[in-house]
Amino acid sequence: MLEIKNLTCGYDSGFLLKDINLKVEKGELTGIIGPNGSGKTTLLRAITRVIGPQKGEILLEKENIERFSFKELAKKIAVVSQNSVADFMTVEEFVLLGRIPHRRRLQFLETKVDERIAQEAMALTGTIQLKERFIGDLSCGERQLVVIARALAQEPRLLLLDEPTSHLDIAHQVKILDLIKKLNKNGLTVIIVLHELNLASQYCDRLILFNNGFIYKAGPPQKVLTYEIIEEVYKTVVLVKENPISSKPYVFLVSEEERQKKGGA
Amino acid sequence: MRNKLIYWLIWILVLGGILLGISIFSLSVGSAGIPVKKIVFLILEGKGTTEYSIIFDIRLPRILLGFAIGGALSLAGVILQGMFRNPLVEPYTLGISGGAALGVCLNIVLRLHQTFGIFTLPLFGFLGASLVILLEYSLSIRRGILKIQGLLLTGVMISFIASSLIMLIMAVSRVEDLHGIVFWMMGSLEEPNWFLIKSVVLVSILGLIISYVFCLDLNAFSLGEEEALHLGINIERTKRLLFILASLLTGCSVSIAGIIGFVGLVVPHFVRMFVGGDHRILLVSCFLCGAGFLIFCDTLARTIISPMELPIGVITGILGGCLFVYALSKKQVLLGEK
Numbered sequence: 138m139l140e141i142k143n144l145t146c147g148y149d150s151g152f153l154l155k156d157i158n159l160k161v162e163k164g165e166l167t168g169i170i171g172p173n174g175s176g177k178t179t180l181l182r183a184i185t186r187v188i189g190p191q192k193g194e195i196l197l198e199k200e201n202i203e204r205f206s207f208k209e210l211a212k213k214i215a216v217v218s219q220n221s222v223a224d225f226m227t228v229e230e231f232v233l234l235g236r237i238p239h240r241r242r243l244q245f246l247e248t249k250v251d252e253r254i255a256q257e258a259m260a261l262t263g264t265i266q267l268k269e270r271f272i273g274d275l276s277c278g279e280r281q282l283v284v285i286a287r288a289l290a291q292e293p294r295l296l297l298l299d300e301p302t303s304h305l306d307i308a309h310q311v312k313i314l315d316l317i318k319k320l321n322k323n324g325l326t327v328i329i330v331l332h333e334l335n336l337a338s339q340y341c342d343r344l345i346l347f348n349n350g351f352i353y354k355a356g357p358p359q360k361v362l363t364y365e366i367i368e369e370v371y372k373t374v375v376l377v378k379e380n381p382i383s384s385k386p387y388v389f390l391v392s393e394e395e396r397q398k399k400g401g402a
Numbered sequence: 403m404r405n406k407l408i409y410w411l412i413w414i415l416v417l418g419g420i421l422l423g424i425s426i427f428s429l430s431v432g433s434a435g436i437p438v439k440k441i442v443f444l445i446l447e448g449k450g451t452t453e454y455s456i457i458f459d460i461r462l463p464r465i466l467l468g469f470a471i472g473g474a475l476s477l478a479g480v481i482l483q484g485m486f487r488n489p490l491v492e493p494y495t496l497g498i499s500g501g502a503a504l505g506v507c508l509n510i511v512l513r514l515h516q517t518f519g520i521f522t523l524p525l526f527g528f529l530g531a532s533l534v535i536l537l538e539y540s541l542s543i544r545r546g547i548l549k550i551q552g553l554l555l556t557g558v559m560i561s562f563i564a565s566s567l568i569m570l571i572m573a574v575s576r577v578e579d580l581h582g583i584v585f586w587m588m589g590s591l592e593e594p595n596w597f598l599i600k601s602v603v604l605v606s607i608l609g610l611i612i613s614y615v616f617c618l619d620l621n622a623f624s625l626g627e628e629e630a631l632h633l634g635i636n637i638e639r640t641k642r643l644l645f646i647l648a649s650l651l652t653g654c655s656v657s658i659a660g661i662i663g664f665v666g667l668v669v670p671h672f673v674r675m676f677v678g679g680d681h682r683i684l685l686v687s688c689f690l691c692g693a694g695f696l697i698f699c700d701t702l703a704r705t706i707i708s709p710m711e712l713p714i715g716v717i718t719g720i721l722g723g724c725l726f727v728y729a730l731s732k733k734q735v736l737l738g739e740k
Binding site: 182185186187206207208209210211212214215216218223225226230234235237238240243245246291 | 407614615617618621622624625628629631632633634635636637678679680682
């Protein structure tokens with residue numbers, strides 16, 4: 138589905154992603170984790186052509202993404218990013234914006250098909266009863282669902298999410314990720330940037346751990362989330378145990394006070 | 403969609419009706435009042451009478467010019483506000499008016515309009531405006547990317563520089579030139595040249611048509627540049643073309659009518675409160691509303707202390723500002739907040 142070969146890219150300020158090689162198969166749910174500033178969001182921006190590569194290439198369905206127009210790319214890849222909210226729009230108007238890449242030239246009005254697809258996207262994300270409400274009046278959790286609905290209205294084959302669960306309570310975190318899992322089961326390929334390691338462990342088939350612009354480790358959660366690797370990358374003392382229900386790794390934090398107690402004893 | 407379309411059509415009809423009403427009102431009032439009923443008769447068979455020439459040679463040109471310039475400035479305002487996602491941006495923020503004013507000042511001081519004819523005034527205005535546009539554009543482009551915030555700051559700085567230069571010119575210029583400069587800068591819809599009037603009308607209507615090519619792009623822009631890109635908008639091309647379009651609309655208006663403030667700032671806000679933030683209806687509504695507003699202001703300007711005439715900027719500022727503050731206190735809808 139997506140293949141990144143020897144990608145080097147970055148900003149004028151000097152931050153770089155260096156020599157990234159990555160392959161995402163169709164139907165996979167890939168999680169990207171790593172400390173703040175390790176290059177997770179930069180990778181998403183490279184995949185959506187917000188920033189261009191300095192070296193290497195990104196292939197989408199075996200075709201270099203530079204060969205697509207922005208519009209063609211937007212029909213294949215949809216992005217749920219951290220700050221994409223316009224408060225003065227109604228939910229329905231906002232979700233219909235997702236149909237923009239499918240418009241023909243000089244087509245101003247939505248067709249019946251556009252409306253149907255937007256309805257379906259809202260139904261799937263459970264936001265259809267909100268459709269007349271203004272985005273500004275919604276709670277954080279509802280907003281995030283609406284943003285996902287807009288991305289789905291693009292009918293993408295690859296969905297990128299940049300920390301969709303930040304600022305949400307655990308109920309909404311689970312709700313959003315359950316939804317993403319469901320979409321993934323229906324055949325959508327998903328790449329998701331997550332901060333919360335335990336959510337990543339629970340939901341992703343494969344994790345990619347970034348550190349300082351490199352891929353530090355990639356593989357199934359059991360391989361990536363070991364205490365040695367986490368302590369090395371995050372420079373924090375942790376304890377990793379198995380979740381008794383899912384048997385996925387679970388990361389426990391240890392406060393400084395506890396550490397000293399342990400050390401003293 | 404059907405409901406929305408009907409809703410939009412109603413708005414267009416309402417605004418168009420208001421515009422038409424204001425135009426007829428403007429045709430009939432003035433130092434020589436002509437009853438509305440008589441206007442139809444005069445247009446059909448009044449050729450040769452004084453009233454006929456008042457309507458066709460004095461009032462109609464002003465109305466047409468008001469239509470074109472009010473429309474163009476409002477359109478430029480709504481495009482720029484949408485593109486910059488900043489409710490304080492207006493056509494004059496970008497320094498285009500400053501450039502035009504500087505061009506005209508130079509022309510007046512160097513007495514070029516006396517040697518080469520009065521048409522050099524708008525020409526110099528337009529040259530000044532174009533120069534500023536080019537300058538800003540090349541200063542704000544970095545590695546093929548048009549930096550929007552940089553553009554805005556450069557524009558504000560160029561405005562300051564231009565106004566300082568104008569002050570310098572005014573300080574050293576002769577008294578009789580001073581009057582010309584001040585008069586031009588206050589703005590007026592007085593324009594005897596039919597060719598210029600027709601060109602501005604054409605430019606503003608073309609501008610409206612072209613802006614519709616970008617109406618969905620502008621909708622996507624309201625989510626931010628990067629989000630617009632995720633929706634498949636070629637943001638660099640769109641930003642450039644919209645900037646050039648808005649600049650040309652402003653440059654044409656300013657070079658012919660002088661600096662008529664406030665229209666491009668207030669009208670988009672005002673219209674957005676009523677029709678909402680969707681640019682598919684917003685663009686045409688702003689055009690119609692701006693046109694009507696300017697014609698109305700001009701009518702007031704020439705009748706309030708008739709036979710004397712007030713500068714139109716006085717009316718647009720006072721009337722627009724008061725209306726706007728009132729509406730704002732009633733309904734909190736600004737760009738980006740509800």
